[in-house]
Amino acid sequence: xxxxxxxxxxxxxxSLGYTVFYLSLLVLIPLVxxxxxxxxxxxxxxxxxxxxxxxxxxxxxxxxCALVAALVNLVxxxxxxxxxxxxxxPFKTMIDALVDVPLALPTAVTxxxxxxxxxxxxxxxxxxxxxxxxxxxxxxxxxxxxxFTGFPFVVRAVQPVLAELNIEEEEAAAVMGGSRWxxxxxxxxxxxxxxxxxxxxLAFARGVGEYGSVVFISSNMxxxxxxxxxxxxSRLEEFAYREAAAVAVVMLGFSFLLLTLISLxxxxxxxxxx
Amino acid sequence: MLQRLLLIxxxxxxxxxxxxxxxxxxxxxxxxxxxxxxxxxxxxxxxxREINSRFTEHLLRERGETVKIRQSHGGSxxxxxxxxxxxxxxxxxxxxxSDTEAIHQKGLIDEGWEERLPNRSLxxxxxxxFVVRKGNPLQIAxxxxxxxxxxxxxxPNPKTSGNGKWSLLAAYxxxxxxxxxxxxxxxxxxxxxxxxxxxxTSARAATMTFSQKRIGDVxxxxxxxxxxxxxxxxxxxxxxxxxxxxxxxxHVAVVSANTRRRGTVxxxxxxxxxxxxxxxxxxxxxxxYRPTSPEAWxxxxxxxxxxxxxxxSRLAPGAIDSAEVWRELGNRFFAEGALFDRIYLKLHGxxxxx
Numbered sequence: 001x002x003x004x005x006x007x008x009x010x011x012x013x014x015s016l017g018y019t020v021f022y023l024s025l026l027v028l029i030p031l032v033x034x035x036x037x038x039x040x041x042x043x044x045x046x047x048x049x050x051x052x053x054x055x056x057x058x059x060x061x062x063x064x065c066a067l068v069a070a071l072v073n074l075v076x077x078x079x080x081x082x083x084x085x086x087x088x089x090p091f092k093t094m095i096d097a098l099v100d101v102p103l104a105l106p107t108a109v110t111x112x113x114x115x116x117x118x119x120x121x122x123x124x125x126x127x128x129x130x131x132x133x134x135x136x137x138x139x140x141x142x143x144x145x146x147x148f149t150g151f152p153f154v155v156r157a158v159q160p161v162l163a164e165l166n167i168e169e170e171e172a173a174a175v176m177g178g179s180r181w182x183x184x185x186x187x188x189x190x191x192x193x194x195x196x197x198x199x200x201x202l203a204f205a206r207g208v209g210e211y212g213s214v215v216f217i218s219s220n221m222x223x224x225x226x227x228x229x230x231x232x233x234s235r236l237e238e239f240a241y242r243e244a245a246a247v248a249v250v251m252l253g254f255s256f257l258l259l260t261l262i263s264l265x266x267x268x269x270x271x272x273x274x
Numbered sequence: 275m276l277q278r279l280l281l282i283x284x285x286x287x288x289x290x291x292x293x294x295x296x297x298x299x300x301x302x303x304x305x306x307x308x309x310x311x312x313x314x315x316x317x318x319x320x321x322x323r324e325i326n327s328r329f330t331e332h333l334l335r336e337r338g339e340t341v342k343i344r345q346s347h348g349g350s351x352x353x354x355x356x357x358x359x360x361x362x363x364x365x366x367x368x369x370x371x372s373d374t375e376a377i378h379q380k381g382l383i384d385e386g387w388e389e390r391l392p393n394r395s396l397x398x399x400x401x402x403x404f405v406v407r408k409g410n411p412l413q414i415a416x417x418x419x420x421x422x423x424x425x426x427x428x429x430p431n432p433k434t435s436g437n438g439k440w441s442l443l444a445a446y447x448x449x450x451x452x453x454x455x456x457x458x459x460x461x462x463x464x465x466x467x468x469x470x471x472x473x474x475t476s477a478r479a480a481t482m483t484f485s486q487k488r489i490g491d492v493x494x495x496x497x498x499x500x501x502x503x504x505x506x507x508x509x510x511x512x513x514x515x516x517x518x519x520x521x522x523x524x525h526v527a528v529v530s531a532n533t534r535r536r537g538t539v540x541x542x543x544x545x546x547x548x549x550x551x552x553x554x555x556x557x558x559x560x561x562x563y564r565p566t567s568p569e570a571w572x573x574x575x576x577x578x579x580x581x582x583x584x585x586x587s588r589l590a591p592g593a594i595d596s597a598e599v600w601r602e603l604g605n606r607f608f609a610e611g612a613l614f615d616r617i618y619l620k621l622h623g624x625x626x627x628x
């Protein structure tokens with residue numbers, strides 16, 4: 001009725017105001033508080049707290065596991081999204097709903113279940129451990145629970161884009177003599193790339209911050225299987241708030257750097273395409 | 275029309291959301307019934323559940339007052355942190371002197387808290403014992419057996435758990451108080467932790483690792499937790515008492531800043547004093563804590579059996595009071611860069627960080 005008269009939607013100021021207000025309240029102010037807490041330390045104290053050998057191995061482990069898990073999810077998520085969008089099969093709706101379960105399940109439950117499945121006496125562990133595949137209390141276990149918690153992100157990011165893809169383009173590619181691989185590489189993949197990257201980023205970020213499930217499946221050994229969030233908690237238990245904040249600040253710094261890098265890749269790919 | 279409806283709906287949504295946030299953030303005070311919050315450490319759930327219901331009856335009978343006691347459980351240090359950060363606990367019943375003291379340091383607990391209640395604010399004490407698999411296949415009887423080749427020990431992380439701290443102190447004292455040098459005691463701890471496959475963050479998590487997931491050969495745990503664990507396992511586990519262990523002192527204290535503000539001074543005091551009475555001491559003993567009243571102890575002494583318990587002050591002989599003892603223990607074992615950290619630096623620190 002009035003769609004033509006009001007081409008520009010109203011409410012720019014209102015929505016921007018809301019955005020800034022809520023972002024500050026929910027995200028910025030807590031982050032600033034964290035930085036201020038860490039800033040109470042002198043530079044030397046900061047380095048000692050946040051850049052000790054133990055902290056460094058915790059950062060490395062955290063980002064390594066989150067990255068590996070996100071990379072696995074990239075492939076796994078694409079395959080699942082593909083199956084859900086392109087094919088019809090029984091119980092499809094149920095399987096589709098199952099994808100979201102990792103988001104709803106309390107992460108501590110995830111950690112406990114995975115740990116009890118993969119220990120030597122567990123359902124899966126009794127077959128895997130004799131083969132030398134020890135998941136419970138190892139790095140592999142951490143990666144496994146991170147795959148679980150990050151899994152929905154890639155699927156849900158890719159699914160709608162895949163559904164929107166024009167099959168005719170693929171048919172055109174085939175008619176023009178493109179092989180299956182070429183069709184995927186030059187027709188489907190460029191369209192999916194931004195969605196894949198977005199899903200990857202979400203899964204990765206989720207993995208970096210994950211605590212609840214990891215703490216139950218990791219043996220939490222300093223230098224070996226202690227992730228940075230566990231280190232933060234263990235510093236808090238000693239009432240060392242500032243030192244804990246210092247570790248958090250370094251984590252935030254790394255995360256910010258990596259997320260910026262990913263968005264640069266996305267921008268680059270967009271420009272490249274055109 | 276549609277637009278206006280949408281606008282109204284949106285407005286109501288925003289208004290509703292705002293009201294909800296304000297309402298749920300508001301401090302609830304039902305007014306009539308007095309309530310107490312007890313911030314307790316992890317493995318004392320069953321004990322406090324029983325004591326609380328009996329105390330509620332007791333208060334109603336004696337004074338005609340009704341009180342509602344709420345419980346909060348977690349790792350000892352995280353509970354202390356929660357109270358410091360504003361959890362409205364009226365009393366704290368934590369695993370470690372240093373945790374209660376940390377709350378005192380922030381001015382929430384009155385000066386001289388340790389002496390305000392009978393027996394240095396200890397209605398009960400406990401210790402660390404061993405739990406092993408059925409039939410004790412590895413023949414574990416004493417502390418030196420824990421560092422034999424191939425013995426895997428489960429105990430929570432001393433950095434995050436009261437149980438973990440007491441286990442470490444017990445192990446250390448077992449060497450030192452039998453004539454070992456402090457270097458030998460250090461070496462013993464190093465060998466002990468080399469055989470620890472998992473460092474859980476809390477006492478209950480370690481219990482689950484040992485009994486449910488069946489990891490490890492020996493579980494170092496609170497005496498009461500050991501009884502519960504063995505009962506729960508229905509014959510798959512058994513308790514072993516080493517000849518010597520630590521006297522674990524879980525102090526109780528009133529968080530006076532909170533009770534004054536909430537007007538619960540008298541009830542909190544009655545609650546704490548009730549713990550020393552006959553009824554509570556019985557409950558304590560039946561929950562496998564060691565009661566401290568002489569009568570109750572005389573009755574249950576045989577049940578707890580022969581076991582030499584040393585107070586932690588013997589690990590810090592120079593110290594004159596609890597504050598100095600715990601400062602010294604903290605600096606020597608648990609602080610950043612202290613013995614526990616050095617052990618792990620030595621065990622795994624060689625792992626290259628690219």
